[in-house]
């Protein structure tokens with residue numbers, strides 16, 4: 057397969073009508089892709105009897121027999137499995153310059169001094185090694201602030217763009233804080249050699265991470281497997297659609313860090329002697345605006361009230377890339393008064409590393425337009441978003457019949473089918489993934505070069521926020537990506553916000569969207585109606601830092617700019633209460 061990293065080639069090959077306002081989809085006969093080989097189409101085999109079942113949640117984690125000290129010995133084979141080949145481990149093509157210039161604001165009673173490097177973060181040497189093994193050289197802006205904030209013991213509300221490293225921003229400091237204390241804090245567990253799990257032990261995690269989708273739960277579990285390496289903290293994942301029995305057996309083997317989707321978590325909590333949240337020290341709610349959505353209210357409240365911890369004993373962390381004002385207000389009701397609010401860029405903004413094209417399409421010619429688009433570009437790992445399960449099925453058939461290597465995923469598929477589709481897409485066997493919004497949030501697949509909104513999100517189902525999450529599947533962590541959206545007359549309700557989003561990120565606005573340009577010419581004053589930052593300053597006592605960064609590591613007295621040359625102000629990791637220098641392994645629980 058050629059062209060994975062060659063966005064330049066992709067852009068050059070974009071159809072001329074991309075931004076001209078002409079209607080795409082005029083019938084052109086294709087027999088094969090002129091721009092390279094898309095590879096063989098493959099058909100998944102879902103016959104239950106035909107193969108061994110592999111559930112992503114059963115992936116191998118670091119195990120020990122209780123004889124080791126606070127840190128386990130190296131395990132080269134597992135290390136290779138978790139982190140990949142050392143020769144090819146370093147991330148390629150990262151361009152931090154765009155995310156480095158993004159303004160960082162913080163609020164809270166205490167000011168957080170950002171760290172400049174992971175070495176300044178006071179991480180245990182084994183944790184620092186895990187970070188290195190992950191290939192992380194420089195902390196991203198959200199990591200610069202969250203690592204010290206969590207170390208200081210604050211509750212947190214953190215907002216940063218898609219693909220900006222929010223997962224490690226909480227996993228690294230939380231696990232760093234708990235490691236070394238695992239033996240003291242963790243629940244009793246059977247030895248890994250004990251095949252039947254010994255007695256019926258109840259899982260009592262120290263960390264619970266709640267996420268809205270099964271795919272995201274699996275992905276965060278895989279990240280946690282890396283960060284937990286040698287820490288003596290055992291990660292587990294539970295999610296709907298896969299066998300309950302094996303998940304129960306697994307968490308009973310020892311479960312210090314539990315990642316789960318809400319339905320399955322509650323199911324386990326309601327069973328006798330299976331899962332108790334009484335030991336929980338950290339509760340992380342990822343994609344928090346989605347989790348606080350009214351649809352999840354019942355489940356969410358059950359989980360939050362599901363432990364008998366003393367008040368103040370649990371730290372709550374809420375993370376997302378989008379956070380409508382109303383939901384943010386609700387979020388605050390779950391946090392301690394001394395919580396810290398960290399915001400990288402405008403809430404809900406996307407970044408300039410993603411090139412966004414919007415093409416006007418006749419609704420009846422969409423399939424043809426899609427084919428034209430795919431054939432006009434170099435083959436590249438691509439996610440195609442649609443708004444209904446039926447369209448996903450239809451499009452899968454259509455592209456498959458055109459000999460293209462595609463797969464699809466939506467909520468009506470079995471968990472087996474969903475995992476197979478994700479696996480094939482990650483491996484590159486089927487570089488085209490057609491999906492509904494189920495995968496929009498959080499999913500991180502390397503080298504997704506192109507996101508296509510075959511349907512733009514409707515305003516009733518996520519609107520511009522969903523658009524931001526969807527296109528954020530490309531252009532992650534400093535990489536470049538392309539997002540193409542098909543616009544039809546029916547998309548008028550999203551037109552204004554879409555146009556403002558294009559303008560904010562310095563994209564070309566196509567002719568047909570000109571009329572939706574706001575009167576306000578100053579981009580920094582744009583009002584994204586669904587969301588305003590107006591209530592932020594001072595609501596929690598103090599607002600810190602409102603100035604833009606210059607990317608050189610400088611900022612003015614109030615600003616918190618993150619730049620290649622270093623962070624803001626006195627962010628040397630050794631100052632103030634932050635005391636980021638030096639690992640302190642002694643427990644303070």
Ligand SMILES: Nc1ncnc2c1ncn2[C@@H]1O[C@H](COP(=O)(O)OP(=O)(O)OP(=O)(O)O)[C@@H](O)[C@H]1O
Pocket residue numbers: 147191192193194195196199216217218219220221222223224376377497498499500528532533
């Ligand atoms: N400091 C770093 N340097 C390089 N890569 C990093 C760093 N931190 C995280 N990453 C990688 O960046 C990718 C994106 O991270 P992550 O999925 O946590 O983003 P996110 O902010 O949660 O995105 P989303 O809002 O879409 O969920 C991951 O592949 C992760 O391994």
